[in-house]
Amino acid sequence: MKFPKKILLKDLAKLLGRPYVGDGDMPVEGINEIHRVEQGDIMFVDHPKYYKKALESPATFIIINQEVECPPGKGLIISPSPFDDYNFIVSYFFDREINIHKIHPTAKVHPSAIVHSTAVIGPNCIVEAGCVIHPNVTLYENVIIKSYSIIHASTVIGSDGFYYKRKEGSQYVKLNNCGGVIIEENCEIGANCTIDKGVSSYTKIGKGTKIDNLVHIGHDTVIGENCLIAAQVGIAGCVTIGNRVTLWGQVGITSGIHIGDDAVVYAQSGVDKSIDGGKKYFGSPAGEASQKFRELAGIKQLLEWFKSEKRL
Numbered sequence: 001m002k003f004p005k006k007i008l009l010k011d012l013a014k015l016l017g018r019p020y021v022g023d024g025d026m027p028v029e030g031i032n033e034i035h036r037v038e039q040g041d042i043m044f045v046d047h048p049k050y051y052k053k054a055l056e057s058p059a060t061f062i063i064i065n066q067e068v069e070c071p072p073g074k075g076l077i078i079s080p081s082p083f084d085d086y087n088f089i090v091s092y093f094f095d096r097e098i099n100i101h102k103i104h105p106t107a108k109v110h111p112s113a114i115v116h117s118t119a120v121i122g123p124n125c126i127v128e129a130g131c132v133i134h135p136n137v138t139l140y141e142n143v144i145i146k147s148y149s150i151i152h153a154s155t156v157i158g159s160d161g162f163y164y165k166r167k168e169g170s171q172y173v174k175l176n177n178c179g180g181v182i183i184e185e186n187c188e189i190g191a192n193c194t195i196d197k198g199v200s201s202y203t204k205i206g207k208g209t210k211i212d213n214l215v216h217i218g219h220d221t222v223i224g225e226n227c228l229i230a231a232q233v234g235i236a237g238c239v240t241i242g243n244r245v246t247l248w249g250q251v252g253i254t255s256g257i258h259i260g261d262d263a264v265v266y267a268q269s270g271v272d273k274s275i276d277g278g279k280k281y282f283g284s285p286a287g288e289a290s291q292k293f294r295e296l297a298g299i300k301q302l303l304e305w306f307k308s309e310k311r312l
Contacts, residue, residue: 001178001200002030003093009061009075012042015092016085018063022075028061031089031178033163035238035256036201036220042089044082083165087176090200094178097123097141110147122158124180140197142180149183152191152213157181161199161219161237175199179220184208190215196237206243218255230267242277252284 007015010024029040034054037043042061045054054062061075063082070076079085099122107125109115115133123141127133130148137151140158145151158181164172179198183189183205190213197203198220205211206225215229218237223229227241230249235241239253242261249267253259260277270284282289 001032001094001180003028009077012061012089013077016063016077016079016088018077018079018085020075020077021067021070022061024075026060026075028075031086031093032059032200033175033220034059036198042077044079044086046082083173083175087173090176090178094176096178099123099141104141134191142197142202144180144182146183146185146187146207148185149187149189151183151189152193154191155189155193155195157183157189157193157195158197159194161196163199163219163237177219179203181205184225187211190231193217199237212249224261245277 006027006029008024009020009022009026009028012028013020028042032038032041032043034043034057037057037059039058040060042063043054043059044063045051046065051068055071063077063079063085065080065082067078099120103109103121104123106123107121109121109127110129112129113127113131116135118135119133119137121127121139125139126144128145128147131145132150134151134153136154138156143158160177163175167173177197177199179201181195181197181203184207186208187205188210190211192213193211193215195203195217196219201220203217203220204222206223208226209223211229212231214231215233217235220237221235221239223241224243224245226244228246230247232250233247235253236255238256241259244262245259246264248265251265251269253271258274260275262278263275264280265271265286266282266289269282269286272285275281280289281287283292
């Protein structure tokens with residue numbers, strides 16, 4: 001997310017009480033996590049496994065717990081606890097308000113939108129023309145519902161992302177959230193769905209996508225246009241799904257992977273790595289459906305052979 005006002009690297013480092021490397025007069029424009037970071041943003045990294053990825057990312061500024069060579073055009077803040085400093089920055093620049101209103105005073109609802117009296121619309125939300133918001137829908141802060149989209153009963157959009165760091169003593173510390181959700185035009189979201197906000201960017205549902213009941217979508221996931229997602233699908237955080245993808249019931253998708261355009265994933269499959277578009281997938285772990293069906297047929301034949309040989 002972009003800061004309300006840019007801050008110079010030297011001033012941000014002073015605010016944190018940390019040394020910095022690079023041009024202190026470079027402006028820091030926003031904050032983001034590694035999967036969604038953009039030029040001008042600051043991010044954090046606290047594990048050697050991800051140093052290279054962070055230093056080569058689009059991020060202009062990095063909070064890091066190791067003194068390393070600063071790439072040209074970037075700035076580093078050296079910190080013994082990048083995670084905590086990231087959380088401090090989010091808390092300092094992005095005030096969170098617990099909404100006590102049915103429709104928050106800062107929310108904008110188009111006069112042609114139909115919003116049930118039991119729905120709750122939070123700070124800085126936008127509901128555009130022709131939208132329908134059914135009973136008991138809850139929109140947290142920074143949720144944008146674009147024109148002619150439908151949100152069915154008891155769906156929650158914009159709750160916090162499931163992102164924790166394990167500290168000493170087995171304590172889990174939450175990464176502060178400052179992101180939001182964008183639902184594009186002509187989408188339909190079923191009943192009892194949950195769509196988490198981006199921890200520092202936007203979770204996005206593309207134009208014309210239709211989502212069944214009881215679907216969960218994790219933080220910072222981006223879903224393309226005209227997708228079909230059936231009931232009880234679970235999508236982890238930071239997943240990128242292309243256009244016209246079909247996910248049938250109870251598909252599970254792990255975090256940080258990509259699903260190509262026009263892919264079809266059959267029911268109860270588990271997708272644990274990125275998959276190409278234009279193909280059909282089945283199984284857990286998911287593979288191309290034709291190959292998986294051959295494997296199942298082979299297992300059946302093997303069992304029949306064991307029975308015929310009285311080995312089973």
